Amino acid sequence: MDRDKLQKMPLFKKAMEILEIVDRIVNLVPEEEEYLKVTAEFMRADAMQIPPKIAGAVGAGLYDLRMENAAIIRKCARQIYVQCNSFVIEGFTDTEYLELLRNEIEEFRVLFAEWVKTFDKWDYIIDRWGLFNPPGVNYDDKDPDDDIPFENPFDDPLE
16 A cells, blocks of 8 residues: 555544644643653653554555554554543643543544454464464464475575
8 A cells, every 4th residue: 555545544544633632742741740741752652653553554464464563553542542541640731632532542443443354364374373363263273375385496406
């Protein structure tokens, strides 16, 4: 997928909107609020991972690689959502940004779930770690590609 198509994807657009809101929140935290500054930077780090992981999943093609990127995206989005609690607990005054951020993450969640449903379960290699195999495929299954004869074009036929 080319860059233009990626940037037009609703999921990617929503990820960029989340990053913008997180950046605003980071800039609103007073310097003297050390705990919130650190939390805000964690939020920014999570928000910054989401767009490139979407791009990685789109470009990967293989089911296990797409799912691996999707798991990281979900982890980051959930952490951002939960980190909003720290701002509320610490008395952050610009709570409208937190509510806006949570709403954007909820919209992102729905787009994300629909996107993951489009992953081609038949375009896979067996994940020998057992985490990201399509349904019905186990880490210890025999790889059907092992039965395909392979002649290495670089083998010396005289050996």
